[in-house]
Amino acid sequence: MSAPDLSVEIAGVRLQNPVMSASGTFGYGMEYEPYLDLSILGAIVTKAVTLEERLGNPPPRVRETPAGMLNAIGLQNPGVEVFIRDKLPALRGVGVPVIVNISGRSVEEFVRVAQMLCVDGVAALEVNVSCPNVQEEGMYFGVDCDLTGRLTAAVVDACDRPVIVKLSPNVTDITSIARAAAEGGAHALSLINTLVGMSIDTERRRPHLGNVTGGLSGPAIRPIAVRMVHEVARAVDLPIIGMGGIANARDALEFILAGATAVAVGTMNFVEPSAMAAVIDGLADHCRRHGVARITDLVGALQVG
Amino acid sequence: MxxxxxxxxxxxxxxxxxxxxxxxxxxxxxxxxxxxxxxxxxxxxxxxxxxxxxxxxxxxxxxxxxxxxxxxxxxxxxxxxxxxxxxxxxxxxxxGNGWGAPAGEANVLLVAGGVGVAPLIFLADHLRSAHPRPYVRALFGGGTQDALVCWTEFAARCEEFTAVTEDGSAGDQGLVTDALAPEIERSRPDMVYACGPDAMLAVVAGICAQAEVPCQVSMEQWMGCGVGACLGCAVPATAGGYVRVCTEGPVFGAEEIDWERMVGP
Structure with missing residues (x-):
């Protein structure tokens, strides 16, 4: 059979395949250029950008946990102006859609960042309503339906780019937040962000992380992420970017079958810089083996019962 | 890379x-x-x-x-x-970035703590081939004799070598940092190169600043990607904010690190 069609569309943005980087795990792309042909990716999702420069949290910022890791970076970034001036030109040059993750302390701050990012080379915005490591920030929005809806609507108004809302798993019912984002006008959803976790140095009786708590990511969280994608896909009629511990094509297919149109690889980029290339190849191979002409035929194709 | x-x-x-x-x-x-x-x-x-x-x-x-x-x-x-x-x-x-070359005649002092000896052995080895008349002095400290790991490999590449252990099981008894100020006073090195625990490096940095001897340190930190993307290995910078051990480091000028934020006052 001919090569399977891996292309997908997320909120009007055409991707050559459904595989992208997860925000915060791929810097601003160029860090990985020596290890991976960036032009093969479906999209590049940047590390979070805020209005002003953020210095980040005191060390230690990362800690390995069983099949995962905790991080508490604290949204360190140079600010949106420097991002546009120093990071975006090289990213644009890669030739794949660039999705910029944005964060802020207030609706107004999100809006200003979104307005400034209405520039060539930005294909879509991902609204980070769920960073667990900065108090009273994204997380504050992402656990509250009203705030999520209001913030989403404000960002949608602020910029003509598609708006993807990144959901926090640290909630009682992720579908209610997903609905609020949909009602606010979100064009797509991405999930999940990290789970709040903690690890303790028993010899020193101190937390391992400088920030005390951090966000848990990696294969350890994958079953939770797949379950949440499954729930949200049934609750909301929006394209979903699924993520959480994807290490290979089989993992990515779990998310796609559960209802994700696209997938993001996060922590595994640290472990294997070419992980996304292997996922893309593996998806094509799976389609061939199963006689699937288009990867979109597998989206939500889970059979239950 | x-x-x-x-x-x-x-x-x-x-x-x-x-x-x-x-x-x-x-x-x-x-x-x-x-x-x-x-x-x-x-x-x-x-x-x-x-x-x-x-x-x-x-x-x-x-x-x-x-x-x-x-x-x-x-x-x-x-x-x-x-x-x-x-x-x-x-x-x-x-x-990452390795050790910077010493000024002058490669009259240098290497300060190692435990497994921190590793990059200093490579440095000492390199100085012997890169400089016509190197003079390499070393202080090697650890808790016990067992912590002076690979000391023979280290000593073999140094003109002068002093071991210091906290329990006195090898060399002088005390902390390697106790021996540093007198050694700088005695030999006036062109450069001090140090690698070991953060607390040791902080003291080394302070003594070298006091003595007005340039000092480079190699730092260790929990690391995610290793290529500058995750910002997980950040350490506090004198200039404000943080620098990445994987990318700006692991070797830094001692004055680039904000030691008070790194290890406390």
Whole structure:
């Protein structure tokens, strides 16, 4: 059979395949250029950008946990102006859609960042309503339906780019937040962000992380992420970017079958810089083996019962 | 900056819980500068998950050998401690910025704490070939004699070598930092190079600043990606904010690090 069609569309943005980087795990792309042909990716999702420069949290910022890791970076970034001036030109040059993750302390701050990012080379915005490591920030929005809806609507108004809302798993019912984002006008959803976790140095009786708590990511969280994608896909009629511990094509297919149109690889980029290339190849191979002409035929194709 | 496969030729237990890995990795042997590190994947699986950074202890371009010094302190390094000859390692590297060259005649003082000796052995080795008349003095400290790991390899590359242990089981009794100020006073080095625990480096930095002797430190930090993307290995910078051990470091000018924020007042 001919090569399977891996292309997908997320909120009007055409991707050559459904595989992208997860925000915060791929810097601003160029860090990985020596290890991976960036032009093969479906999209590049940047590390979070805020209005002003953020210095980040005191060390230690990362800690390995069983099949995962905790991080508490604290949204360190140079600010949106420097991002546009120093990071975006090289990213644009890669030739794949660039999705910029944005964060802020207030609706107004999100809006200003979104307005400034209405520039060539930005294909879509991902609204980070769920960073667990900065108090009273994204997380504050992402656990509250009203705030999520209001913030989403404000960002949608602020910029003509598609708006993807990144959901926090640290909630009682992720579908209610997903609905609020949909009602606010979100064009797509991405999930999940990290789970709040903690690890303790028993010899020193101190937390391992400088920030005390951090966000848990990696294969350890994958079953939770797949379950949440499954729930949200049934609750909301929006394209979903699924993520959480994807290490290979089989993992990515779990998310796609559960209802994700696209997938993001996060922590595994640290472990294997070419992980996304292997996922893309593996998806094509799976389609061939199963006689699937288009990867979109597998989206939500889970059979239950 | 590249990736390579290294084959374990010999794993030598050089002290209790300390292993010297003799690996065959021509690309890294050829490309490594003293002070650089490799980011090593422990296995194919996802537990342990992250790569481990190790300073290169010696690189021999002629033979393709790369030596790495491993202290078994956690899951990853304890697994490495069981590896047999023939084990293949997936490496990123060499990564980071290595030691800067000394001014003048290479009259230098090396200060090592425990496994911090590794990048200093490579430096001492390099100075002997790069300078016509190097004069390398070394202070090597540890809790006990066992912590003075690979001290013979270190001492063999130094004109003068002083061991210091906290319990007095080898060399002088005390902290390596106790010996530093008198040594600087005596030998007036062009440069001090130090690697060891953060608390040691902070004291070394302070003594060198006081004595107005330039000092470079090689730092260790928990690391995610190793290539500058995750910002996980940040340490506080004097200029404000943070610098990345993997990318701006692991070797820094001692004055670049905000030691009070790093280790407390």
């Amino acid at each position: 590249a990736r390579a496969l290294a084959t374990l030729m010999l794993r030598e237990e050089v002290a209790p819980g300390h292993y010297l890995l003799h690996t065959d990795c021509p690309e890294v042997a050829e490309a490594s500068a003293p002070g650089q590190f490799v980011h090593l994947r422990v296995g194919d699986g996802t537990d342990p998950l992250l790569r481990r950074p190790f300073s290169v202890m010696l690189a021999q371009p002629a033979t393709g050998e790369v030596q790495l010094l491993v202290r078994a302190v956690g899951r990853g390094t304890e697994i490495i401690a069981t590896h047999q000859a023939g084990t293949r390692y997936d490496l990123l590297g060499p990564l």
